[in-house]
Amino acid sequence: MSASAPPSLSPAAHGSTILWPGHCGHGPGVWSFVAHVLRGTRRVAVVADPCVWPLAAAQLEQAAARAGCRIAAVHDGVRPNPGLADVRAAAGAIRAGACDALVAVGGGSAIDTAKVAYATVFGGHGDPVELLAPDNAWMAGLPCPTDPRFLAIPTTAGTGSESSTAALVKDEQGRKLMFRSARSRPSAVALVPELTLGLPRHATAAGGFDAVLHAMGALVNTCEAPVGEALAAAALARALHAYPRVLAAPDDLEARAAMLMASYLAGIAIGMKRVDAVHGLCTPLEDRVDLAHAEVLAAILDPIAEYTMETAQGHYARAARLGGLAGPADGDAEAARRLLEAVRGMRSLGGLPERLPPVALEDADALALADRALQSPSTRLNPRPLDRDATARLYLAIAARSRGLHAPTLP
Numbered sequence: 001m002s003a004s005a006p007p008s009l010s011p012a013a014h015g016s017t018i019l020w021p022g023h024c025g026h027g028p029g030v031w032s033f034v035a036h037v038l039r040g041t042r043r044v045a046v047v048a049d050p051c052v053w054p055l056a057a058a059q060l061e062q063a064a065a066r067a068g069c070r071i072a073a074v075h076d077g078v079r080p081n082p083g084l085a086d087v088r089a090a091a092g093a094i095r096a097g098a099c100d101a102l103v104a105v106g107g108g109s110a111i112d113t114a115k116v117a118y119a120t121v122f123g124g125h126g127d128p129v130e131l132l133a134p135d136n137a138w139m140a141g142l143p144c145p146t147d148p149r150f151l152a153i154p155t156t157a158g159t160g161s162e163s164s165t166a167a168l169v170k171d172e173q174g175r176k177l178m179f180r181s182a183r184s185r186p187s188a189v190a191l192v193p194e195l196t197l198g199l200p201r202h203a204t205a206a207g208g209f210d211a212v213l214h215a216m217g218a219l220v221n222t223c224e225a226p227v228g229e230a231l232a233a234a235a236l237a238r239a240l241h242a243y244p245r246v247l248a249a250p251d252d253l254e255a256r257a258a259m260l261m262a263s264y265l266a267g268i269a270i271g272m273k274r275v276d277a278v279h280g281l282c283t284p285l286e287d288r289v290d291l292a293h294a295e296v297l298a299a300i301l302d303p304i305a306e307y308t309m310e311t312a313q314g315h316y317a318r319a320a321r322l323g324g325l326a327g328p329a330d331g332d333a334e335a336a337r338r339l340l341e342a343v344r345g346m347r348s349l350g351g352l353p354e355r356l357p358p359v360a361l362e363d364a365d366a367l368a369l370a371d372r373a374l375q376s377p378s379t380r381l382n383p384r385p386l387d388r389d390a391t392a393r394l395y396l397a398i399a400a401r402s403r404g405l406h407a408p409t410l411p
Contacts, residue, residue: 047093049106087117104151111161131179139183159210160266161267163186165185175287191264193257204350210297211262214275216236218231218270238262247350298347302401316340
């Protein structure tokens with residue numbers, strides 16, 4: 001099948017789909033793996049975080065030389081919470097360098113920017129907004145063998161962008177846009193824990209907490225995807241063990257490597273299973289508060305989890321057992337409690353907020369947020385179903401909690 005007519009990834013056409021990401025290199029010899037990935041390319045573009053690129057530049061240039069190619073373009077100006085302007089700048093660099101391969105180096109911001117720039121340039125689009133068209137065949141397609149090489153080198157252990165199909169980028173009004181395509185997911189990933197050693201403690205904590213909620217969300221939701229479930233369970237177990245270690249000893253390379261692997265596995269899992277309402281309700285709120293993604297997740301976790309557990313405790317209990325926090329002999333109430341307490345403990349250990357800074361929402365605001373949240377498949381997969389009014393009430397509860405008040409009730 002030609003690259004111009006990729007097979008569809010439509011659920012209507014295929015039902016439940018298990019689509020593996022590309023190769024992943026980790027451990028000793030990882031830079032030889034990078035060289036192997038780049039072999040056969042000629043001109044490589046790099047999209048990178050400005051703080052991290054100097055740490056990786058020499059090794060990546062050497063790997064490119066061993067592969068017989070060269071770095072022809074570097075865009076290392078990606079900002080946190082990137083916007084369409086970041087994508088356009090990255091796409092411009094790829095085009096200007098006449099590049100036939102792309103490497104993303106950095107955290108979720110750099111990798112998300114690279115994913116959307118990759119789809120824009122190599123999908124033959126003039127501007128990234130074209131990717132959002134519901135009938136965009138390139139975005140709906142499966143990866144093709146003829147697609148240009150795309151390598152991700154994550155330098156934070158959390159977002160899972162290196163292995164997931166989604167990318168978040170802000171529009172000119174500051175609203176987050178979701179770009180989702182299996183075809184723009186990196187075709188190879190290199191996990192290099194040495195590149196995470198200089199990561200500040202708060203960034204380490206926030207990234208790790210995001211990975212934990214990816215794994216937990218994939219485990220508790222209602223999507224039937226046994227491979228994704230197994231990967232989410234492995235990610236959660238690794239993160240529960242490594243997260244306290246890496247915060248206590250930032251130079252613990254083994255713990256850093258474990259968190260990178262947990263993030264990678266959780267990213268694959270959410271590509272197969274999605275997450276739950278904690279993530280589903282988070283994205284619309286991020287337009288209204290000046291907090292990082294993981295901080296918003298941490299702040300809204302309690303009201304959403306407590307609401308869900310009222311009728312879906314068994315989902316949390318099963319996740320606790322799969323993650324190694326409870327055994328078959330433990331009742332559902334005890335197992336679910338252990339999971340939530342473990343995640344709350346990680347939030348506290350990482351210094352992440354338990355509630356949002358004061359935010360005021362009117363009923364109309366909450367309903368507008370609910371409309372956006374319900375567009376997310378993850379919200380619809382929450383183990384306790386959420387309709388528009390219930391979602392709006394959760395938003396009002398979150399806002400009231402931020403001001404130390406009881407949640408009002410929608411009429």
